[in-house]
Amino acid sequence: MTEKQILEKSLVLFNQKGYAQVGMRELARELSISPGNLTYYFKKKEDVLSALLKQFSSHNTQLYQTFQNVKPTNANFLRLTRSIFENQYAYRGVYIGNQFVQKAITENNLFEYEEVVIRRKDAYSDIFRLLENSGHLKLKGDDVSFLVAYMTLFGRFWITEATLFNKVPKSDEVISHYIHLLAKQLSLFSTNVGLISIEEFLKVDGS
Amino acid sequence: MTEKQILEKSLVLFNQKGYAQVGMRELARELSISPGNLTYYFKKKEDVLSALLKQFSSHNTQLYQTFQNVKPTNANFLRLTRSIFENQYAYRGVYIGNQFVQKAITENNLFEYEEVVIRRKDAYSDIFRLLENSGHLKLKGDDVSFLVAYMTLFGRFWITEATLFNKVPKSDEVISHYIHLLAKQLSLFSTNVGLISIEEFLKVDGS
DNA sequence: CAAAAAAATAGTACGTTGTACTATATTGTG
DNA sequence: CACAATATAGTACAACGTACTATTTTTTTG
Structure with a gap:
């Protein structure tokens, strides 16, 4: 997993549903990684x-x-x-x-x-x-x-x-x-x- | 407590801090009522x-x-x-x-x-x-x-x-x-x- | 190549949020 | 007074962001 991939997927989801409606767990699921792993790349959602x-x-x-x-x-x-x-x-x-x-x-x-x-x-x-x-x-x-x-x-x-x-x-x-x-x-x-x-x-x- | 009072206080707080930054518990505290009582008047925050x-x-x-x-x-x-x-x-x-x-x-x-x-x-x-x-x-x-x-x-x-x-x-x-x-x-x-x-x-x- | 270090991944848990639900208190009404 | 309606409080639950720890994988190094 790379930061780039995470940002790409995030943008797609944010565009689809809006920033507030996309959770960290959902984002992790979409990337097929664990929530804990996601926070390794981005400690806070705001960082994304x-x-x-x-x-x-x-x-x-x-x-x-x-x-x-x-x-x-x-x-x-x-x-x-x-x-x-x-x-x-x-x-x-x-x-x-x-x-x-x-x-x-x-x-x-x-x-x-x-x-x-x-x-x-x-x-x-x-x-x-x-x-x-x-x-x-x-x-x-x-x-x-x-x-x-x-x-x-x-x-x-x-x-x-x-x-x-x-x-x-x-x-x-x-x-x-x-x-x-x-x-x-x-x-x-x-x-x-x-x-x-x-x-x-x-x-x-x-x- | 009246709906009118709740709305007035809500507006003040929303103006001060923004809608997302004002919680139901905080709003209740500011009104000196319990969170449960607040939901009696407005079931959902969105209703406010x-x-x-x-x-x-x-x-x-x-x-x-x-x-x-x-x-x-x-x-x-x-x-x-x-x-x-x-x-x-x-x-x-x-x-x-x-x-x-x-x-x-x-x-x-x-x-x-x-x-x-x-x-x-x-x-x-x-x-x-x-x-x-x-x-x-x-x-x-x-x-x-x-x-x-x-x-x-x-x-x-x-x-x-x-x-x-x-x-x-x-x-x-x-x-x-x-x-x-x-x-x-x-x-x-x-x-x-x-x-x-x-x-x-x-x-x-x-x- | 093996051992140590670093990086990456997963799992768990905690505090906070919105809100549903139940129980208690107050008020209004016949 | 008794009973219903209204109002208030308290508790609890699922979801959230996120901090923390443990484990696995990869990289570096002697």
């Missing part, structure tokens, strides 16, 4: 959550960095967001049970987590500035802070909303729906060039 | 949650209805939203622990809850149409469905975002912040009359 969140987070930061290597267009921004959404979808089981995440934060590693959020806000700030400089967005006054706030909330809770009613939402349909909403929001701040870029994205990538 | 959600929901629908009796202006819409936000803030302890809500939904009263969401969407649809007719908003194409989707997600998860990092967010500050974001969003679809109405609201009511 933390490890998965770490995986998720590192994959996410990787995705953000890819935007540095592409042309700063609205279409590429939407592509970036969609890949991030796909990642969130993959980890929805650990992402949604947020009061456990909250508890973990307040008790253990608050600072690290808050740091991630601040970094993400900065990243969005940079991205919107880039899109402005490339002539895709026209931003004035508090437009940037508004868009950053929008992305922070929308980009975090779309998956929660989606799973709140559809126990097993279809990945493509759901993501497509929320990406379209984002595209609309973006269009409200777009130049003509930006609008064309959005339309191009929706034609090629939007289902 | 349900009762509180019912209170919250009925208060909310009441608030929505008040909009029928006022002039359909952007300012009044923002006032309505703020009173709704205040209600959500008051019940944040039951509102945030959403995977328990989710569990309750999937197991028991899915339909009822889904119905509430649909009704709320219709209500927003009506409100935006009213604001259009009164010359405060100019809406075309998929603007209405976009705004409805925006209000649904934003109006549901702002409090979750707020409490995720500030364990005890100050009511006024937090609500004011999110209302300002909504005002900005609204202004993107506003006529001149609508913009003036928003500015008037922010001057009078925005802190």
Whole structure:
């Protein structure tokens, strides 16, 4: 048995039933090992959550960095967001049970987590500035802070909303729906060039 | 001991520590009754949650209805939203622990809850149409469905975002912040009359 | 290769949780 | 007063997270 196998199975179960509904004994049974053996790899259930969140987070930061290597267009921004959404979808089981995440934060590693959020806000700030400089967005006054706030909330809770009613939402349909909403929001701040870029994205990538 | 007293104390504790972190024994102790007596009023912990959600929901629908009796202006819409936000803030302890809500939904009263969401969407649809007719908003194409989707997600998860990092967010500050974001969003679809109405609201009511 | 050390696995047990059940006390009612 | 209804308390049980110990397997080392 490896940690990797345990995390994989955990994620599947968390996605299926939710973090709170998956017990350590059940997880051990699914892995065909004893509960005692499971605690050898992860002393606490919360440690499984933390490890998965770490995986998720590192994959996410990787995705953000890819935007540095592409042309700063609205279409590429939407592509970036969609890949991030796909990642969130993959980890929805650990992402949604947020009061456990909250508890973990307040008790253990608050600072690290808050740091991630601040970094993400900065990243969005940079991205919107880039899109402005490339002539895709026209931003004035508090437009940037508004868009950053929008992305922070929308980009975090779309998956929660989606799973709140559809126990097993279809990945493509759901993501497509929320990406379209984002595209609309973006269009409200777009130049003509930006609008064309959005339309191009929706034609090629939007289902 | 009355149900009312139990619900009041529950809400305080849920707001302070979160639904999952408050046990039935602790709740009984705080009420100076025995655990057995507590289960006489609420057989299951989930029943306490349900009762509180019912209170919250009925208060909310009441608030929505008040909009029928006022002039359909952007300012009044923002006032309505703020009173709704205040209600959500008051019940944040039951509102945030959403995977328990989710569990309750999937197991028991899915339909009822889904119905509430649909009704709320219709209500927003009506409100935006009213604001259009009164010359405060100019809406075309998929603007209405976009705004409805925006209000649904934003109006549901702002409090979750707020409490995720500030364990005890100050009511006024937090609500004011999110209302300002909504005002900005609204202004993107506003006529001149609508913009003036928003500015008037922010001057009078925005802190 | 054999012995020692390390890593992995299993089993048991403890405290806490939600909650079902029963017994006792209080209140209301004819 | 007597009896029913309501309210309160106490106990107990299954499930949970998890700490602890014992056993087996694997790796390292002389």
